[in-house]
Amino acid sequence: MRHPDYTRADDAELLALTASDPEAFGVFYERFEAQILGFFWRATRRADIAADLTAEVFAAALESAGAFRAESGSARGWLFGIARHELADTWERGRVEDRARRRMQVAPLALTDEALERVEEVASRASRDALQLLDSLPEDQRLAVGGRVLHGLDYAELAASLACSQSLVRQRVSRGLRTLRAQLKESA
C-alpha cells in the first residue's frame, strides 16, 4: 500500500492526519524518535528504560493526537511535555509506566541485545552530537538552547526555569542557534 508523501507536512499536520491515515503517525514517530530516545538516555543512561519510556510517550501521544491544537503550542513542545512528565513519573515511582501503551494495545518491545544496542546507539548519538555542540555555547545560551532543543520546553517554561523574561529567553535561543548554525557551516 502506498502512502502520501508526508515529508512536507509539519508536525501538527501529521498529528491531525493521524485520525485519517495511521501512517502519518509513523512519520511523526520517525521525526522524533531519536530526540525522545536521546532525552531519556541522557536522563537515565539506560537503553532499556529509555526504550520503554519512549514507547509510553508515543503511545500517549497517539492516544491524544486528535486533541492536539496547534494554536496551543508546537507539537514538539507538546511531545516533550509528555516525555518530561513520564520521566517525572518514573523518578517518583521508581518504575516505567506502561498504561498508555496498554490502552492503545501497543505490544511491549522485544528488547533483545541487538535491539538494545541499536537503541543505545541512536540515543547516545543524538545525545552526544547535541551536547558537543551545546558545550561550545556561552552559559546563558547553552541553558536556553538546551532547554528548548533538548528538553523541549516552551518559552514560558524556559522563562520560569531561568527566572527571566520570555523575550530574553527567545533572544538567547535565537543567538545560540545562530552560533550553532555558523559552526556547522564551518565544519562542513
Added chain:
Amino acid sequence: MSDLGMPELRRALVDAARRQHETAAGRVGEPGAAHAGARRRRPGLPTSRWPGLPAWRWRGLRARRPGLGTSRWRALPAMLLLLVSAGAAAALASGLISFGAPAPSVPVFANPGAGLGGIAPGTVRLLPLSAPDPHGGLPWGMRVLSTTRGVGCLQVGRLLDGRLVALGQDGAFGDDGRAHELPLSTNVERLNCSFLDGRGRIFDSVTIESQAASAAPGVHCEPPGTYAPSHRATHSPCPLADERNLYYGLLGPDATSLTYSIGGESQTVATQGPDGAYLIVTPGTTHRYSGAAGSRERKGLYTSDDVPVYSSIVAIHYRDGATCHLATAERWIYGPQACAPQLPQPFGWVKVDVPTHAQLATPIHATVIRDAESRPAIRLRFTSRVAIASLRGEYQLEWHDSGIAMPGYASGTIDEGPSPSYGGMIPQGRSIAAGQTVTATIDQGPVGPHLPRGIISGRVKLAYATGPLIQAEEDTTRIPVGTFQIKVP
C-alpha cells in the same frame, strides 16, 4: 526509517493508530477495539492528569514482549504421559528430598503502616490445590495472604510436606538438590499482590512463562544460545526441560471452572474452593515470544491482571451458566471487554467504599519558607479528616505557577516520612490517622533549579483505587481535598 532505533515500535504504533481509526469508523467489532475506546482517558494533554500514577510493574507485563504465537505443545502426548505419572513421582520424591535452609526473606511486609503493610494475622492459607509438574517430582502449590493495608498476595512454589518450597536445582541454592522453604516475605518475583475487594477477597490472574522448575524466586533458566554472545549472562544456564509455564490465580467465588487450550486441544478443569483458585503448570516453551527480526530473545513473560492474559486459558465458567470467552491470548484486553460476551471483571468483585469530598474537605495552609540554601520554598500543611489506612489511598499534590497554564504542571505524592523500600518495586506511602497533620514542601521547580516567583496555586486530592489493580490509572478516582494559593517573593 532504516535509521530508527526501534522500527518495531513504529510498526506497532501505526497498527495501534489503524485500530483506533477503524474503531472510530465503526468497522471493528472486536472486544479489544471497543475496549480501547471505552477505557481511554478524556481527550486532552496527557499532562492534564496527575503524573506519578503508572502501572505497577509487577502488576503488569514484567518481561519484554509478547510476539507471535508459535507452534507450542508439539510434545503434548509425552506431556500427558508425564502428567499421569507426576503424582507417583511426587510421592517418591517427597521421601527422598531433604530440607535445606529456608530461602532468603526480604522485608516486603516489614511495616504494618507503610507500603504493602504487614501480614494480617490469620490470613495465611495454603490452598487445597496441587498441580503436578509435567516432568514429575514435587507438585506445585499456592498460598495466599492478606495484609494490614488492604492488599492480598499469591505465592506459588513446589509442595513438600504441606510447605511451599524451592528446589536446589537450575542454579538455585548451589544445586544442592534439597528443598528450601519459601518464606512469606519472599522475593517480589514470587509474589503477586492486588487490592482486596469490599469483602476482603483476592482476585488475581497470573501468567508466568520461563520459570525455572526449581521455583526459586528470581531464578530463570537460560538455555544455551538464548542470548547473543555479547550478552552477559545473569542466570544459570539450564536446559529447556527445566523451564515451566505457570498459570494461576483466584477467579472469585462465582467461578466454577476454566478451559485452557494446548495445541488446539481444550481441557476444562474445576476451580478450587470459595476463592475460585486455579493452578496450571506446563512445560516451558521456547520462542513463545519471539523477538524482533527472528532473534532468539526469550526472556519470558510475567503478567497479572483481572483476567488471565497472554495465557492458554480461553474461557472462564461461572455459576448460573455465564461464561467469559477470553480474547486475551495475544493481546492485552482487560475490564468488561476482556470477555465475550461482556462481563464485569473481575466477576463477583464487591465494590469498596470510597471517601467523599464532604468527608475529606479541609483547609490547606501554605507558607513561604527558606530551604537549607536560603531559596524560597512552600510549606503546606493540612489535617487529614479521615484515616488513610490502605494502600488504596494516597494524598497527592498538584501545583503550578501563574505563568504556566498546564494543569498538572507539577505534582507528587504526599508522603509522611520515609518508608521502607525494596528495590523500587514496592509502592510507598504510609498510613495516616484521622486528625493527623500532613505536611509537604514544594522546594524546587519541576523544570529548573528554583521555585518560580509569583503566584503559585495548587490543590490536594486523594487518589483512591477502586479496582484490584495496584496503581491502575483507569481504576483510580481522585477526590478533591482542598486548594491553596500563595505568592512567592
